[in-house]
Amino acid sequence: MKIGESLGLIRERFSSAGIEEAPLEAELLMRHVLKLDAVAFLNNLGRELPSEQERLIDSLAACRLSGKPLAYITGKREFYGLEFVINPSVLIPRPETEHLVEKTLEIASRMRSPAIADIGTGSGAIAISLALNLPQAWIYATDISPEALELARLNARQHKVESRITFLLGDLTAPLPEPVDMLIANLPYVKSLDCATSPEPHLALDGGVEGLDVIERLCGSLHGKLKAGGWVLLEIGQGQEERVKRLLSAALPFAQIGTIKDLAGIERVVWGRIDDIII
Structure with missing residues (x-):
């Protein structure tokens, strides 16, 4: 599966669950796993997604769908243009x-x-x-x-x-x-x-x-x-x-x-x- 295809699936799952800003959250979750910034992520949408990372993305997506906030999953949150470490x-x-x-x-x-x-x-x-x-x-x-x-x-x-x-x-x-x-x-x-x-x-x-x-x-x-x-x-x-x-x-x-x-x-x-x- 390509990165872009996986992104589409995660977006759909998040949207169906009523998660606000589902497209953004799906991207942030995947970027966290792939360790890519926004530009690199967009440039790699056609790349094949390694099976190990695919499984991790699926696991973290399930965690998000269970109600755990994305910031607690990724351990970070942007605020005022800065990135902060976040925990529960x-x-x-x-x-x-x-x-x-x-x-x-x-x-x-x-x-x-x-x-x-x-x-x-x-x-x-x-x-x-x-x-x-x-x-x-x-x-x-x-x-x-x-x-x-x-x-x-x-x-x-x-x-x-x-x-x-x-x-x-x-x-x-x-x-x-x-x-x-x-x-x-x-x-x-x-x-x-x-x-x-x-x-x-x-x-x-x-x-x-x-x-x-x-x-x-x-x-x-x-x-x-x-x-x-x-x-x-x-x-x-x-x-x-x-x-x-x-x-x-x-x-x-x-x-x-x-x-x-x-x-x-x-x-x-x-x-x-x-x-x-x-x-």
């Missing part, structure tokens, strides 16, 4: 989180040497993306999971920014040693019932009955964590913007509050900025 101890980075990174970069680029805290860093995708694009910044990355921090450190080493990120084990803002200029977070915001059967770690997904338990705790922990003129940026789920804005307003009574929409028009980030009053 962390949430799989989502494209919508890139809006959080973009807004942070836009703001931080106007600062001389900002201190930025990524709360609940997981794989380290956000912190590392910021470190690579903000050479003048110092980054703190916190997480309550030792396994997540171990993986984040590995990713930081691979992207050669480990020396510019301080990894801190602990709950939300508690480990931060000093106030920061920007505090950003992609915390659990999924309702408990909606993530009950998810293969991803519930610690990184489950936001409680209404999805806002962890965000509420973060807002309650902001006292003394921001410098004058500091910013908070929080990723949220669909329909949560008004409640999160109220939580942030209560935590930062003198702050400007706003939201940012994603490409689908969904309010995806709530932000707050305090003026010259240190809280």
Whole structure:
């Protein structure tokens, strides 16, 4: 069987199973097994597929069809144009989180040497993306999971920014040693019932009955964590913007509050900025 023929079969199996982005996932799975980049893969579609690799592709495809996310099968995921090592101890980075990174970069680029805290860093995708694009910044990355921090450190080493990120084990803002200029977070915001059967770690997904338990705790922990003129940026789920804005307003009574929409028009980030009053 040729590589292109195998690709067509995997695409069909994924599509029939209702997998979103079936064509892309089929290609990524095959490229992982064949160890080919996108260009080389396309140039080799007419090549015969070795039987050993054909069996491995079939086995991994069956694993994907059983419900295991592709990123946990291949052990990697692209985020903000970068490749990260991923395992089941962390949430799989989502494209919508890139809006959080973009807004942070836009703001931080106007600062001389900002201190930025990524709360609940997981794989380290956000912190590392910021470190690579903000050479003048110092980054703190916190997480309550030792396994997540171990993986984040590995990713930081691979992207050669480990020396510019301080990894801190602990709950939300508690480990931060000093106030920061920007505090950003992609915390659990999924309702408990909606993530009950998810293969991803519930610690990184489950936001409680209404999805806002962890965000509420973060807002309650902001006292003394921001410098004058500091910013908070929080990723949220669909329909949560008004409640999160109220939580942030209560935590930062003198702050400007706003939201940012994603490409689908969904309010995806709530932000707050305090003026010259240190809280």
